[in-house]
């Protein structure tokens with residue numbers, strides 16, 4: 001199986017680097033959606049499965065279980081398909097319909113939770129269901145993006161690519177969800193170029209950086225718990241972006257750069273632009289790298305749909321009102 005997996009390695013990583021048009025700072029973006037299954041999660045999934053096989057925890061008959069409503073599930077599903085392993089993703093209603101359809105085509109069985117956890121998200125419910133499935137499925141392995149250090153170690157390669165691409169780099173902006181990307185990148189970069197500042201980008205309502213939990217409707221960024229692997233991250237600064245701003249960020253990215261990317265890319269783009277525009281940071285000509293994890297296609301019904309955006313604005317207003325009274 002490792003040999004088969006090694007063949008895939010040629011299609012994961014070494015993603016394109018593009019310079020963005022901007023007046024306040026030099027911005028570059030790493031187009032992580034060019035990875036094999038379409039997102040940066042290929043790096044995490046590859047690393048988790050590879051090390052699972054290497055350590056003997058995964059064999060030909062193992063069922064892989066994962067809690068993910070998005071790119072990790074797609075990445076694990078692709079690898080499992082190639083290795084002929086059974087895969088059971090545990091998803092939630094925030095999943096977009098294209099991913100749900102694809103996962104149904106690629107997986108052994110899809111389990112969908114419907115109850116929100118006490119933080120307003122679904123993560124904790126999904127994790128409970130994953131643990132139950134693991135307990136009752138003999139020879140099963142949890143691809144645990146929140147707790148398995150092989151998630152963040154999968155991003156050391158991205159760190160290496162960054163180091164070899166820039167002579168001078170001041171900031172890296174990374175969206176945070178399981179924290180694999182920011183933990184792996186920061187761990188690697190700080191050991192090699194400690195002067196580079198790492199800025200985490202999160203969505204309002206996510207509890208990762210202790211924001212007040214509110215209902216989140218945008219997938220791919222944020223979490224309902226602080227991911228345990230994040231204790232290995234070295235983060236210099238954090239920008240919290242509102243859900244409506246993420247929609248704006250995605251549209252600006254499309255209109256200003258002709259880059260059609262997912263929610264977290266829009267969040268990172270807006271965060272980086274405003275960071276230099278409003279913070280009056282002395283090094284206004286700083287060089288920054290933005291990580292763009294996935295493409296926009298799966299967000300056409302949400303982020304890129306005006307009606308969905310208006311409904312979200314109304315819902316968020318209602319929530320603010322109802323917590324005020």
Ligand SMILES: Cc1ncc(COP(=O)(O)O)c(C=O)c1O
Nearest residue numbers: 041177178179180181220264293
């Ligand atoms: C859409 C999206 N946003 C953000 C990220 C970074 O998230 P994490 O913190 O889980 O590594 C990923 C990871 O691949 C992603 O797919």
